[in-house]
Amino acid sequence: MTLAMDGAPGMPLNRAMLKSARRRERRIFSGLALPALVLVACILLIPFAWLAWLSLFDAAGNLSAQNYARLLRPAYVGSFLTTFKVAGLVTALCVVFGYPVAYLLSQLSARAAQILLVFVILPFWTSVLVRTYAWLVLLQRNGVINDWLLSMGVIDEPLALVHNLTGTIIGMVHVMLPFLILPLYASMKAIDPVLLRAAANCGASPSQAFRQVFLPLSMPGLASGIALTFVLCLGFYLTPALLGGGRVAMWSTQIADAVSKFSNWGAASALSVALLVVTAVVLWGVRRLTDALSFSAGKP
Amino acid sequence: MRSGRVNLREVHKAYGSFRALDGVSLDIKAGEFLTLLGPSGSGKTTLLNVIAGFERPDLGSLLVDDVEFITRPPHKRDLGMVFQNYALFPHMDVFSNVAYPLKLRKVDRPSIRRRVMDALEIVHMQHLADRRITALSGGQRQRVALARAFVFEPRLLLMDEPLSALDKNLREHMQIELKRLHRQLGMTTIYVTHDQQEALTMSDRIAVLDKGRIIQLDVPATVYDRPNCKFVAGFMGETRFLPVERRDQTYVLDGRPLRLADTRAASSTGEAWLMVRPERLRWQGDADRDNRIEGRVLDVVYRGDCNQVSVSLPGGHEVAIRHSGAERQPLPQPGDTLALWLPAEASLVIGSAAP
C-alpha cells in the first residue's frame, strides 16, 4: 500500500457496516422474488407433488404401480400417440401459416404492424368455446363452407370437414396461431435489419439473405413458439372434444374421464405425470435441436 | 486487387421535405482514400448508402468504373462494406463470417480456407477463427468485419463510422492500422466519419458535407489550414472566430489592419471573421510582421501535455492558447493582461459561406 492513509492503522474501514449493507440489499432482492416463488410453489410444485403421490396408490388406497401399468394398455398408448400426432400436426401448420405472418409483421412500419397485430391478438378476446362453435357452423355438413361449395358446383357431396381429425386440426390451428406468432414476431423484431444489408453487401440475394441469415437468427423465437404451441396442444381438451366428433382421443380427454367419469384420481394422476414427463423430454429435445440448428446453419 | 473509380453526378435524395442529398457530385480516383466528413444529418451516411445500394436516390448518376450502378441491387455491386456496429452474423463463428462472401461467390473450399485465413492474418485474427462472435471484444469484431469486407477483393471498400464504437486508444491504434491496410491492399476506400481528427489522420482527400451538400473537397492540410468557409473552419479543430471589419482592400481588428496570408475565403460582401486556433497563436511576436491580439486571462486549465489558457477579448470574444512549458514566458495567472501574436501565414479571414 503506497496510498497515504490518514486513519489509524487499526481502523475497521467500515467492514461490518458495508457487509451488513450488502446483506440487506440481498435480502431485499430475494424478498422481491419471494411472492413469485411462493406462488410457483403453491400452484405448481405442491399440486404436482400431490399428483405424483396420488398416482402411486390404487383405488383401495394401497401402494401400487397399477396406475402406471394401465398406461401400457392399447387404449392409452393409442391416445398418447394421437395426442402427439395432433400436437405435432397443429404445431407444424402453425409454423407454416404463422412464420410468414410474423415475418410480415416484423418488416412493416411500427404503425402498420400495430394494426395487424390487433388482428392477430383479436381471437384472444373471444372464448375458445365460441370460436369452436363458430367453426362448427362453418364446417359442418350443412355448414357455410359446404353449402357454398355445393352451390358453386365445386363438389357434389358435402366434404367431411369436421367431427374428425381435419376439423380438430383446423380449430386448434386457429386457437394456437397467436401463441406461435407472438414470440416469433418478438424475436424477429430483435434481429438487426443491418445484418440483412450486410448479407446483401456480401453478395447474398434477398432469398439467400433470408435463408442464411434471417431464418437461423429467428430460430430461437421459432423454437419458443413451437415449444409453447406444442405443449399447449398436448393439454387441449375443448376443441378436440367438440370438433373431433369423438374420434380424436386426446390424452386430456382420458384425464378428464378418469376424474369425472370414473372418479379415479390415481389413474388421472398417473396420466398427468406421464404427460408431464414426456412433455419435459420433448421440450428439452426441441431446445437442443434448435440450438444446434441455429449455430450450424451459417457454416459453409 | 482491382481498384474502382467512382463518379457521382447530381445525386438528389429527399425524405419528405428534408433534403438528405442536395445535388452531390464527386469523383473518386482509383485507389484513393476519401473521407466523407460532416455532422449528423449532413448526408454523409445517406451518400454511402447510395453507393452501397441500400438507398435509391431520387435523381442522379453513380458510375463505378464507367458502369451505371444507380439501380443495381446491392448484392450485385461487389462492394465491401464495414458497418458502424460491424453487423457480424451472430450465428456464425469468425471463420464463417469472413468466408460468407466467398461462399456466395461459389469459391471452392480449399481456396475459401486459404483466402479467409490470409484475410484474418492481415487483421491479426487468424488465431481466433473458431471463436463465436459473441466471445469477441469490440476491437476484435472490428477486425473481423474488416476482413469480411475485403476478403473477396472488392473494387470499393465502404466504411460507415467503423471506429465510433471503440474507446479512444483503440480507435487511434485502428486508424493507423486501417491506413496501413489501405496502403497494403490499395483498394479505393470511402470512409464516413464525424470525427475530424480521424478524417485528417487517414484520408487522401476529405469531402466536408453539410445539409446534403459537399462544402469543401480537398487534401487534409488544405481543409484544415485553408477552410473555405466558417462552417468548415469551425468543424476542424478548436477554432474561435473574431469578427473583423472590411476597410478598402484590407481587414481591421481592434483598429489595427490585419496582415493576412489569404483572403480568398472571404467574400467581398457580408460578415468576415479572423480564424484563431490555439496551436497557431504565439507567445512572442514581431509587431511588424504578426498580428497582435490583447486580452485578459480568464482561466488556466491543466491538460497534461500543456496548459490551456483562455483569454477574454473586448466585445465578449474569447481565444485560447497552449502553454507547454517550453516557452520563455511563465504561465500566466487568471486576471493577467496578455498580448498574443498570430503570424501572418496563419491568419485567415473567412466568410460565412464558401465564395
Add this chain to the structure above:
Amino acid sequence: MASCNRAFLTIAATAGVLSFAGVAAAQDVLTVAGFGGNLQTDLRKTIWQPAADAAGVELREETHDGLAAVRVQVQSGSPTWDVVHLGADECAVGGKEGLFEPLDYGTISTKGFDARGYGEHWIATNTYSVVLAWRTDVYKDKAPASWQDFWNVEAFPGRRALSTYPQEMMEIALIADGVDKDSLYPLDTERALAALEKIKANVGVWWSSGAQSAQLLKDGEVDMMAIWGSRVASVITDGAPVKFTYQDAILGYGCLAILKGAPHAASAQKFIAGVVSPDVQARIPEMMPYYGPTNSLAFEVKAFSPEVLAQSNMSPENVKKQTFLDANWWRDNNELVREDYSLLMSN
C-alpha cells in the same frame, strides 16, 4: 309470594324459549346435492319438495360434479350433505366403495320397482331413455324402427351418431346384433364391440354432451342417432323434422343415496321413501315429460291423458318396448369397456 311469582315467571319464560327451540330443531334441514341445472330444478319441483314436505324436513340444495366430490365429502369425516343424486352406475360404484349408508327398506317400499332399479345403498328416482331418433326429411317413406334398422346401412343410408360413452351404446349394439333385449346381461362385450365395428364407418359423429347431440340432429349434421329422449323432445319442440321411437330404447336412471355419516340420516331415509312413493312419482309424467317415474305403481295412482302416456317413457305401453340398464354390471366393467370403446372410436 312475590318472589315465588317471579320464580314461576322465570321458569315459564325459560320453558317457552326452550320449547320454541325444540320445535325448530324438530324441523331438520336436509341437504341434497345434484348435478344442478334445469334437471335439478325440475327434480326439486316435481319429486324432492313434496317428499321433503311429507317427511317434515326443510330442503337445502347443493350441486356437485360427480362421484369425486361425494368422495371428498365422505372422506372429510363430517359430510355437510345428506343425500346425493347421481347416475345409476355412480351410485353402484359409491355403494361398493362404502360411501353410502345402507337404505332402510323397512321405511322405503320397493313395490312397483324393477329389480335393477335399486341396490343396498341406493334407489332409482327417475328414468330417462336412450332412444333411436331420425330426420323425417331424410327418411320420408320408410323410417327406421329398431336398432337393426340403425345398423342396416343399405336400407337406410345416412350418417349416424352414437355417444362417446359406452353405456347404453353397448346394449344397443347387442340388440342390433340379435340379442334379446331381456337377456342382455352380463353383456357380451366382444360381440358388442364387433357389432359397433360394423357400423363405425357410418358413424359421422360420436357425441359427448347432451347439448351437442341435440344440435347434431337439429342441424341435420347426422340423419339418425342414439339420443336421450328428453333432448330429442326439445329438438322436436323447436320444429326440426325429427321423430323417435321407444322401441328397444335403453332405460337409464338417476338415483339417490345417503352419504356415510350424513348428519340427518334418519330424515334422509324418510325423504327417500317419499321420493319413490307412487304418489310423488306420479307427478313425473306430467311435470317432467320424457322423463319417467321409477315406480310403475305411479301409473295406477290416477288416470293420465293419452298424450301424457304416449310421451312418458315409463307408461305401461312404452316401458314394455324398452329394457333397464344394469348399474351393477357397469359398476364392475365400466373402465375396461371404456378403454376398448375409445380405442374403437379413434381407430
